[in-house]
Amino acid sequence: MSLDTVVEDIREEAHARAEDIRTEGEARAEEIESAAEADADEILESAEREVEREIEQLREQRLSSAKLEAKQQRLEARRDVLSQVREQVESEVADLEGETREELTRTLLDAASVEFDDGEDVHVYGRSEDEELLSSILEGYAGYEYAGTYNCLGGVVVESDQSRVRVNNTFDSVLEDVWEDNLREISNRLFEQ
Structure with a gap:
């Protein structure tokens, strides 16, 4: 075997090894990219669920607050009417x-x-x-x-x-x-x- 043949064999072996490493790297990169995409999808879904939950919670709080405010306004209106009725009764009693x-x-x-x-x-x-x-x-x-x-x-x-x-x-x-x-x-x- 000549030196050129040995160099050529080493070179071919190095190219083959480099090709294997490149193929392994691409496969590993695809695995990492796939895992990252799956993680990103999971994070996105989780964030969407969290946003939906927060929106629903905020909607419930606002609805509850609006109901409470409406109830307070009804009670205040009732107190005003009762006060007016009381004043009218007092006036009628005083005028007997x-x-x-x-x-x-x-x-x-x-x-x-x-x-x-x-x-x-x-x-x-x-x-x-x-x-x-x-x-x-x-x-x-x-x-x-x-x-x-x-x-x-x-x-x-x-x-x-x-x-x-x-x-x-x-x-x-x-x-x-x-x-x-x-x-x-x-x-x-x-x-x-």
């Missing part, structure tokens, strides 16, 4: 006149008088517009006297120094009790659904 006002005032005074013993000096207060009415009614009660004004819609505040008792039987206090006791029913009637 004649026999109706006298009868209610007498009833409230009678209910208050059970708290006081006979012979006590009893002071009765009422709204300034009812002074004449109260003075007239008190003529029938021994030891009772009109003692001055009380800021109210009507009715009486009765007290005695001897027993240290004070009874608030004003239209306001009765209205407050009736309003509180019947608020649910009032609301249901106003806002039937």
Whole structure:
């Protein structure tokens, strides 16, 4: 074998080896590229799922927030209507006149008088517009006297120094009790659904 033949054999062997290495490299590169594409597809799908989840979560939060805001606005509107109804009732009670006002005032005074013993000096207060009415009614009660004004819609505040008792039987206090006791029913009637 000549030197040229040996060189040629080595060269062919080196080319063959280089071709094998190149083929192996290409195959490995294809494997890496394929794995990278699969990873990229998986990452993309995961990111899309995450974005969809976040969008849905944001949609739910906004919907929940909108529902809460609408509920608060409904409640505020109901409170406003109830307040208007209350003011209207107070106005109508304050405007009661004649026999109706006298009868209610007498009833409230009678209910208050059970708290006081006979012979006590009893002071009765009422709204300034009812002074004449109260003075007239008190003529029938021994030891009772009109003692001055009380800021109210009507009715009486009765007290005695001897027993240290004070009874608030004003239209306001009765209205407050009736309003509180019947608020649910009032609301249901106003806002039937």
